[in-house]
Amino acid sequence: MALLLPAGLGLLFLVLPLVGLLARAPWSTLPQRLTEPAVLAALRLSVQSATLATVLCLALGVPLAWLLARVQFPGRRLVRALVTVPLVLPPVVGGVALLLVFGRRGLVGSWLDATFGITLPFTTTAVVLAEAFVAMPFLIIAVEGALRGADTRYEEAAATLGAGRWTTFTHVTLPLVAPGVAAGAVLCWARALGEFGATITFAGNYPGRTQTMPVAVYLALETDLEAAIVLSLILLTVSVVILASLRDRWISG
Amino acid sequence: MALLLPAGLGLLFLVLPLVGLLARAPWSTLPQRLTEPAVLAALRLSVQSATLATVLCLALGVPLAWLLARVQFPGRRLVRALVTVPLVLPPVVGGVALLLVFGRRGLVGSWLDATFGITLPFTTTAVVLAEAFVAMPFLIIAVEGALRGADTRYEEAAATLGAGRWTTFTHVTLPLVAPGVAAGAVLCWARALGEFGATITFAGNYPGRTQTMPVAVYLALETDLEAAIVLSLILLTVSVVILASLRDRWISG
Amino acid sequence: MSEPAGARLLDAHLVVERGDFRLDLPLTINPGEVVALLGPNGAGKTTALRALAGLLPLSAGHLTLAGREWDHPDRRVWIPTERRPIGVVFQDYLLFPHLTALDNVAFGPRRHGLGRQQARQRAADWLTRMGLAAHARRKPRQLSGGQAQRVALARALAVEPALLLLDEPLAALDAGTRLDTRAQLHRHLAAHTGATLLVTHDPLDALVLADRLVIIEDGHVVQEGDAATITARPRTDYVARLVGLNLYRGRAAGQRVRLSADFGLTTGDRHDGEVFVAFPPSAVALHPRQPDGSPRNTWPATIAGVQRHGDNLRIQLNGPIEVAADVTPAAAAQLRLVPGQRVWAAVKAAETRAYPAG
Amino acid sequence: MSEPAGARLLDAHLVVERGDFRLDLPLTINPGEVVALLGPNGAGKTTALRALAGLLPLSAGHLTLAGREWDHPDRRVWIPTERRPIGVVFQDYLLFPHLTALDNVAFGPRRHGLGRQQARQRAADWLTRMGLAAHARRKPRQLSGGQAQRVALARALAVEPALLLLDEPLAALDAGTRLDTRAQLHRHLAAHTGATLLVTHDPLDALVLADRLVIIEDGHVVQEGDAATITARPRTDYVARLVGLNLYRGRAAGQRVRLSADFGLTTGDRHDGEVFVAFPPSAVALHPRQPDGSPRNTWPATIAGVQRHGDNLRIQLNGPIEVAADVTPAAAAQLRLVPGQRVWAAVKAAETRAYPAG
Amino acid sequence: GDDSSDQPAGGDGVSGQLTVFAAASLTESFTRIGQDFEAAQGVKVIFNFAGSSALATQINEGAPADVFASAAPANMDTVLDAGNGDGEPVTFARNQLVIAVPKGNPDGVTSLSDLTKPDAKVALCAEQVPCGAAAGKALDAAGVALTPVTLERDVKAALAKVRLGEVDAALVYRTDARAATTDVDGIEFPESAEAINDYPIVVLKDAANKAAARAFLEYVRSDTGRNVLTTAGFQVP
């Protein structure tokens, strides 16, 4: 089979480095790591904030994807291009940009501070925002692709039955593109979970509050390569287990 | 319109940080930056290696996505989960993992060195490999989603006309999911273009050979925030222009 | 056509341009009336239906239902599809693949303000009426083609639309189900106080279900009227084939009609000027030699094709005019009717009908 | 059925299970033979066709073409779809949306080894034969429903298959095009040396195109034979409706057939034991009062429904037996035939046919 | 959030909590010092470890911090130039370069000039980061022209290349070499004296708890603090 060879090669390319990590990991230290409260706190924070960031991305990104896929408006090309900005921006610069806007001295941040007394940076909210900023394009582009691939005639049929745009969207379009949305959400969640540069810049590195696993890995790298590998493998295992259980349910559902 | 409000909010959230950067950028230094040979070299290297990485991802990732979407085999859940590994692995750790496998003393690398005298680290090839490793999951997941959404009955029709799996794949399936593949390729290219952690870890940093724009941005950040912002904006503009011109052609094509 | 304007429920002049193709169709439908739109493939039937549904905007003209303007490009009036009280059955059903048959039918009533339970109840009633109660919980992919089409019909009817649009609603049904569904549809349409437009290829559907037929070709109306008129007096080849007649155009002088420079027919009716002449295939008799005797139209012809047609054979003949003739298998065997064979065709003047053209 | 086994091109016993539904269909087709598969919606026609095409595996049974086994679960034999020399027209066409009509048709020939130019040439020939030369460069979305179906037909025929499978190939065509396409199809099928299976709802298609009819209901064969036998002697309600007859089952003793405890008919034929009795709706006469005179079958009945049916009206009657009667509009007006009206029905014994059941 | 509000007062009139922004290379030493300080003074110390440049940006964008300990004077200057320092910074530690080679020194490296052999693969830090600037100065002082295969983004990355065997040698800080003695040997060389990197620390202008901040600064420079730093391989002034 002409398709199996490249597929196998691709899989090998993705899996071999993991094998390398597994071979190098100091397994004896694993139990001790797993009981360290700081590691557990970082793990919990990572999963929680990645999930919240995904929810935020779904709430804002799916409508934006719909706008790009279904509504003709002037400047659509520009908007579509702007959506890809956080993809290309080095995450650390993304973090700086977020500071420039939402920081205490920032465009929006100073107003938030003066009006509501809210400061975002260095809070768990900041972690969620940083992750959402970096991960949202993945969701938008995946969902837009799915929307373009979907047959718009079902939406016409819904309109003839009296469904407005909103109902058509929630009752017909979304269920039809559910696999695409699920794929986008997976990408988004995984990207948020692995996010490091923007998070440490915008939210800082406070254990229990803003120290996610990737940030902990970064710090561990400063002192101990093996420790960093073990932490990465813990993060990896957790995410793979969550994704494997979720995705198969979503896809078959 | 109940959909326009979140869409607008989402767009604002993505665009505001960019505004922050634009407001802060020292525009007067731009012409000088743009003529620096090191900047141009980094820019060219970034675009070239991201493009090569995308080609590599397409060649290996599309067949793998097809395998996941269309072929029932034992362990498919596991393979699907493994594909997401590079997404969650902090990129620096991904770079370490690549070193452990393809490095001079690595599993495959030592064999390559002994047999062919090839060492990958610190070469442009290493840049492409690092970017491909990090970006491939985006392509695979997007394409798999598109394949699942596509109507398999067209493939049945092709089979009745005598087309085997390979011909059906190239002549029917791929054209049908072209928008999904295009979306995946865009994600993949953008992610590769912005890739920093795995690249600098696996390929190192040498101007003209392995110094991509994100690496240059990172180093600029160490000394001069404004310079880093200008470099980021240059990278951004180039990628947005390329994406905007490519995507609209692909989507309408 | 001759009703007072006030009685019209639908009053439209549909002009739509689609690439090279231009639809230009004046259309009125009275309350309770069923109009069938017939025409060859590509004539613009689906285009007209989409314009009525608001899925295609008019390029010009207007569209008014019950005095309310739905689409009027000159006045920039436009009511979107979801605010038009319509029901549509699409040519390829378009059942929502993620919903069960029941939820597909309940979708419209829900949107029209019914509660979930009420909507499902109404949907269940409709499915029962369509003989599909047992399939209510199936997804569209698990339904056969004909089952899917009946669900689509139930879905459109369940919203009790003021304008019902049917794009070949019976095409995929088997003969038995078709009869039942046609009867049900007929019953429903008879009770329906709204307007109905039925796009169909099947003349029987049109004759049974419609009060009036509008026949279009290439985007334009070629004939319009009740079934009896159209059946008796087709005005184009398409309509003639639809109703199963041979049709010719010629110049009449009394009973004699000249069809070409060197061929004419004697007809039962007297006219002067441009006329159509029509007669059924069964009126054509075939003879091995030139028949003599009572005054009739006779001409030599060559057999171009033979098909079974019901219990009879339908023979296509070339010659001064192209004509179809129906003969019994016994007669065919006796005449050795094979393609290429030369025969004489004969039609009694009394069996032909002539009527003014233009 | 009675041919020697050696003459069979297709020899199959298709057993497929799909949820609750089970298809169990023995099927043989000789070289050049056209078999029509008829049955109500959901009977399993598409299922059988998919099993033949290799799109569904058999659960049991076997499938052999020209002595080569294609599917035999007991022996673990399985030839995949793309290696079966077949041509399929799907119920919903499935034209490749990204290819032009020409490239859709050229797809099969290309896969069968023709060069690009030759394949396109053959495709162009087929499109021309189908009257679609002008649409060769269109994408499927730009074709009307009927145009798309003709392209699908051309695509299936262009590979010159040994087994041609047609899932309602004419359903979406207008009456005129249908006649032409049917004639073309007939011509092609007559020249075709392979086997053809035609799934259809339209009895006319089946009668014109097929050499033999196989009728299935709920996955099982209920009747099989040539058109004349089936038309004359339907054995189920579905077949009776298909061919337009009233059908009853009863116990015969000579010319008298008892249909229920208190109702019987006198028939033209003599039999003993279980029989079917059939007569056409046109054989039923309606009278306002009980008719007297010549010995005939008469019974009181109530009008359940009236439909137009061609030039006549078809009346559905309740009573000791349910029966359909055709009357002229003039007669209907005279009898004031409205639902609920009580009338007397009469059928001459000579117009009924009885034949053994079971 | 579980952020603790004011802690009960303890020690010498300082109390509450203290936020210290410290360079990532100080993670181990400062964590130890912080624990001792907490025990001694009853002040809760919260650390934000990250790259010095990122910390400087955060401080200049209004991050709530009391103390900034930088791994390079340049990043300290960024903060001072923006007017965010309170008083003059003090240098509390110094770091010196060594040549890191794989354990056992297989190539027998003894001096900088051994690194110029044609087939030797050497990793340096990029000139934008402190260890790269220091390496440049040292190489200049030795009069050695060296073409590295890579200019790493920080000293840990350069060291990792040695540990994984990708390069034959790297110029790294003595503290880093010492932390990795299981995998690498650190070879001292005389020119490193020309390229010593200073670690400055300062109390910030917007500090919420200036008393505790000053106490922390003093504690870092006390004997206890110096001890921790020296153990890690720093020189202390």
Ligand SMILES: Nc1ncnc2c1ncn2[C@@H]1O[C@H](COP(=O)(O)OP(=O)(O)OP(=O)(O)O)[C@@H](O)[C@H]1O
């Ligand atoms: N999207 C399109 N772009 C250009 N031309 C189109 C498009 N859709 C349809 N047409 C053309 O418009 C004409 C009318 O098409 P329409 O679908 O209304 O025909 P129809 O009467 O419904 O035919 P059928 O009986 O075969 O369904 C056809 O010639 C068709 O080729």
Ligand SMILES: Nc1ncnc2c1ncn2[C@@H]1O[C@H](COP(=O)(O)OP(=O)(O)OP(=O)(O)O)[C@@H](O)[C@H]1O
């Ligand atoms: N995927 C499926 N899963 C379960 N049952 C199915 C599935 N597809 C079809 N069926 C059922 O199998 C039976 C046969 O379906 P099939 O499509 O073969 O009918 P058909 O004879 O082609 O009908 P039609 O004339 O309406 O096209 C039906 O009862 C249908 O509901």
Ligand SMILES: [Mg+2]
């Ligand atoms: Mg149509």
Ligand SMILES: [Mg+2]
């Ligand atoms: Mg079917």
